[in-house]
Amino acid sequence: MKTEASSSGETGARAQTRIQAANRETILQAALPIFAAYGFRGSTIDQIAQRAGMSKPNLLYYFRRKEDIYEAVLQRTLTQWLSPLRTLERDGDPETELRAYIEDKLRMSFEQPEASRLFANEILNGAPVLRAFLQTELRVLVEAKAAVIRHWIDTGRLAPVDPVHLIFVIWATTQHYADFAVQIDAVLGDRSKSPDFLAETTQAVLGIILGGVRHSADAASERVIADAPEG
Structure with a gap:
């Protein structure tokens, strides 16, 4: 039987998952034109983070390496x-x-x-x-x-x-x-x-x-x- 606390926790987890998915999508959309214009070697995490409107540490929470963003x-x-x-x-x-x-x-x-x-x-x-x-x-x-x-x-x-x-x-x-x-x-x-x-x-x-x-x-x-x- 679910308690009120457990239901609240599941709702919060789903909301967090949606936020994470939205942020990942924002990063990928920001990265595409940068990789297309400058190539993998010429692109930087800083450029992608700036275009995505988030800090570099925040971006690295979702993708640890530039290679991971490129592959995605x-x-x-x-x-x-x-x-x-x-x-x-x-x-x-x-x-x-x-x-x-x-x-x-x-x-x-x-x-x-x-x-x-x-x-x-x-x-x-x-x-x-x-x-x-x-x-x-x-x-x-x-x-x-x-x-x-x-x-x-x-x-x-x-x-x-x-x-x-x-x-x-x-x-x-x-x-x-x-x-x-x-x-x-x-x-x-x-x-x-x-x-x-x-x-x-x-x-x-x-x-x-x-x-x-x-x-x-x-x-x-x-x-x-x-x-x-x-x-």
Whole structure:
């Protein structure tokens, strides 16, 4: 039987847990743009604490080392990024499934560019933190989703392309808009600042990628319609 004191203690513990979770999230949100801008070596605990609005000792209560913050930020980033890939369903319509995946990836690149840049920096530095994850969990996930795409190809619903390279192409294309935003801005100027730029980009990328993997019979039919004389 719970006493009033024990119930009060449990309530206080839950409140403390919520506060701790909120503070950890604040730290991770503060750390992401710093790691993305300066890399792991160029970032400091002091910078993260200042951006998080807390003292350094308070921050170190939640994360003992800078390495721990970095790993936590990377893991959260990967969880968010890989979530859309996990949703590819074997029994779904291939074009609908791929369209949704590409749209989600582009939206993430536009709305969370720091996450993409952080991941790119980790990879360019040899993936010292993520290598084991890439060789195990990511490899298993990619192989599973490549099997889904291969099933679509084998059943005549997609053109015969290499499934793994298709996934790579989607990653490279969508993440380009975050990792190379400076180059895109330099080339396109004000056009890249337009509120319609995400929609424009999405339409272009979908047309290129889906047009390349659409089953040849469907693609040929669309070309005939497009090339048909007017009138």
